[in-house]
Amino acid sequence: MPYLSARILENIKDAKINWRNLLKSRYQEFLMVDTIDHQKIKNVEIYNINTLQLVNIFYKQHKEDFLISNDNESGIFTISTDSRLFAYSYGNNIITIYLMECGLEVISKRFDDIYEIKSLEIIESDKKLFIIERG
Structure with missing residues (x-):
């Protein structure tokens, strides 16, 4: 989620955006x-709600992909049923798949x-990725 704790709410619209992002960010x-480190590099952190522990940090290898992102919206994600893929x-139009255990980027693909x-959604025994898009 973009900057929830660091940003001051200016109006009710900000609160609604933050609430929507919080609901989207749980799976x-x-x-x-979504975070930005001290070098202004975006990454994604995954936490286990049950244990309150950081599972892993996922770093994006291709910085140009982040230039397209919208800072008011959190990303879209799914985790496989066996919790091995993210x-x-x-x-x-870019999807990146990571290994949950080590944060290694498996593939990043742009869909023109x-x-x-x-x-x-990862489906069919974690063998296929189902994508809903707006064309």
């Missing part, structure tokens, strides 16, 4: 948080025929 027992998109990704 199963996980909470996803698929992530900022909602643009997709304008905006609305939802992701």
Whole structure:
């Protein structure tokens, strides 16, 4: 989620955006948080809600992908049923898949025929990625 704790709420619209991002950022027992480190590099942190522990930090290898992101919106993500894979998109046309255990980027793919990704789901025994898009 973009800067919830660091940003002062200016009006009720900000509160609604933050609440919507919080609801979007929870999946199963996980909470996803978009962050920016001291070098202004964006990354994604995954926390286990049950244990209150950081699961892993996922760093994006391709910085140009972040230039497309919208700072008022959290990313779109899904985690496989066995919690081994993490698929992530900022909602643009780029999806990156990581290994949950070590944070290693498995693949990052740009879909030129997709304008905006609305939802992701790992299906069929964690072998396929189902993408809902807005063309």
